[in-house]
Amino acid sequence: MATEKENTDSQNLFRLLPSVDEFLKLPQVVKFAETRSHSSLVNAVRVVLDKWRQGISEGKIHSVDTDALVDDLRKLLHELDLRSLRRVVNGTGIIVHTNLGRSLLPSSLEQQLKEVAFHYNTLEYDVEEGERGSRYVHVEGLLRELLGVEGALVVNNNAAAVLLALNTLAKGKEVIVSRGELIEIGGSFRIPDVMTQSGAILKEVGTTNRTRVEDYTGAIGENTGLLFKAHTSNYRIIGFTQEVDVGTLARIGKSHNVPTMMDLGSGVMVDLALQGIDHEPTVQEVVNAGVDIVTFSGDKLLGGPQAGIIVGKKAFIDAMKKNPLTRALRVDKLCLTMLEGTLRIYRDGNPMEMIPTLHMMAMPMEQLEERANRLNDMLSTIKDVNCCVVQVNSAPGGGSLPGQQLPSFGVSVEVGSMSEVELERRLRQRDIPIISRIVENKVILDVRTLLDEDFQVIFDALQDIVSCV
Numbered sequence: 513m514a515t516e517k518e519n520t521d522s523q524n525l526f527r528l529l530p531s532v533d534e535f536l537k538l539p540q541v542v543k544f545a546e547t548r549s550h551s552s553l554v555n556a557v558r559v560v561l562d563k564w565r566q567g568i569s570e571g572k573i574h575s576v577d578t579d580a581l582v583d584d585l586r587k588l589l590h591e592l593d594l595r596s597l598r599r600v601v602n603g604t605g606i607i608v609h610t611n612l613g614r615s616l617l618p619s620s621l622e623q624q625l626k627e628v629a630f631h632y633n634t635l636e637y638d639v640e641e642g643e644r645g646s647r648y649v650h651v652e653g654l655l656r657e658l659l660g661v662e663g664a665l666v667v668n669n670n671a672a673a674v675l676l677a678l679n680t681l682a683k684g685k686e687v688i689v690s691r692g693e694l695i696e697i698g699g700s701f702r703i704p705d706v707m708t709q710s711g712a713i714l715k716e717v718g719t720t721n722r723t724r725v726e727d728y729t730g731a732i733g734e735n736t737g738l739l740f741k742a743h744t745s746n747y748r749i750i751g752f753t754q755e756v757d758v759g760t761l762a763r764i765g766k767s768h769n770v771p772t773m774m775d776l777g778s779g780v781m782v783d784l785a786l787q788g789i790d791h792e793p794t795v796q797e798v799v800n801a802g803v804d805i806v807t808f809s810g811d812k813l814l815g816g817p818q819a820g821i822i823v824g825k826k827a828f829i830d831a832m833k834k835n836p837l838t839r840a841l842r843v844d845k846l847c848l849t850m851l852e853g854t855l856r857i858y859r860d861g862n863p864m865e866m867i868p869t870l871h872m873m874a875m876p877m878e879q880l881e882e883r884a885n886r887l888n889d890m891l892s893t894i895k896d897v898n899c900c901v902v903q904v905n906s907a908p909g910g911g912s913l914p915g916q917q918l919p920s921f922g923v924s925v926e927v928g929s930m931s932e933v934e935l936e937r938r939l940r941q942r943d944i945p946i947i948s949r950i951v952e953n954k955v956i957l958d959v960r961t962l963l964d965e966d967f968q969v970i971f972d973a974l975q976d977i978v979s980c981v
């Protein structure tokens with residue numbers, strides 16, 4: 513080790529840094545080599561040495577200490593070892609959180625997922641005939657049965673479903689849409705842009721707040737390909753408003769011999785009003801209203817995997833199946849097996865219990881309070897953690913039920929004199945990130961979106977954070 517005096521000289525400091533080879537030969541570093549490739553270790557060592565060289569030249573490092581170097585390397589390797597796509601704890605209370613993976617799949621499907629993922633399977637194989645089959649049969653029958661539709665097709669997501677439907681039914685033709693429904697869903701999905709991409713020609717009618725039957729009928733002409741309605745998933749127009757409901761639109765289409773379509777967005781298949789939540793039009797209702805094509809997401813309030821589900825008239829569905837775009841938008845076996853499993857729960861099981869998204873939506877207040885008390889009791893045993901149960905509002909999220917707030921319970925957490933911003937950051941930067949919300953200068957964990965197994969993760973994290981301050 514260098515003396516204090518020598519260490520003040522940056523030229524000396526550079527010389528005291530080990531070479532890459534010397535660094536790699538340190539016994540602690542040799543140990544790291546057991547669980548990773550040589551090249552990844554060499555790269556990490558270079559990154560650490562570069563960081564130290566930069567620190568020395570900027571005058572921020574005043575001594576070279578092997579233990580500190582090894583420690584830096586250990587931290588960097590740990591970060592590199594963490595998978596990029598990994599589990600988080602969702603304490604936000606937003607159930608269908610698009611950034612956190614939307615719907616959790618039903619745990620009853622675990623075995624089915626493993627079987628299909630780790631074995632060959634019947635994806636496109638007809639075992640009766642011993643010949644090539646179609647990947648779409650696994651869910652088409654279930655969708656027909658559940659929704660009473662003639663045909664169904666599943667693609668990558670609802671954005672793809674809308675694109676495919678427009679491209680198949682209305683390429684080069686006019687699509688009539690109310691100005692009140694030219695929606696944008698999270699930046700990358702805007703009806704006018706999707707319309708352009710599909711080759712259809714957007715024909716806006718009505719005004720932002722009011723659209724009438726005559727607006728549609730007056731716009732129908734020789735080149736009309738489709739009457740289109742979109743669910744205004746993430747906003748609401750209130751006040752002096754008027755819209756043409758989907759049933760009326762379907763009748764207009766029939767009397768003018770023009771196909772009709774509704775982009776329903778979330779695609780809920782149970783009546784949420786029975787759970788004390790605002791009524792959200794169900795897929796069945798929209799289908800029964802007589803519209804020719806309905807599209808919706810698999811991973812919003814349906815509670816399944818990411819998918820875009822298209823249901824409706826057989827002739828139109830068949831035309832979509834033949835569209836070359838379908839091949840580019842097709843879903844994989846993991847999606848299909850999870851969608852089949854989810855739909856089977858709707859047919860044979862108890863969706864409100866077995867589908868996490870619905871279960872979280874309908875969780876009773878007493879249960880939320882009991883869970884908040886339980887978490888609070890756990891956390892309050894940690895010295896220096898100050899917590900209490902608070903009333904909060906959760907949200908369905910995922911562009912569904914705009915404005916709907918779900919009263920819930922959470923735990924408000926403070927650690928010593930640490931600021932709420934710092935605590936939020938430390939929770940978020942854990943190996944299993946804990947995502948919280950800051951409400952009125954307090955870090956809040958809403959128990960509605962926490963799983964029981966998350967409680968221990970939160971406990972361990974706070975214990976760790978307390979011991980580091």
Ligand SMILES: *Cc1c(COP(=O)(O)O)cnc(C)c1O
Pocket residue numbers: 669670671672695697701742743744745746775776777778808809810819820910911
């Ligand atoms: C969410 C949503 C979409 C996009 O669905 P993805 O499955 O995210 O592609 C399209 N339209 C509406 C009305 C939506 O709510």
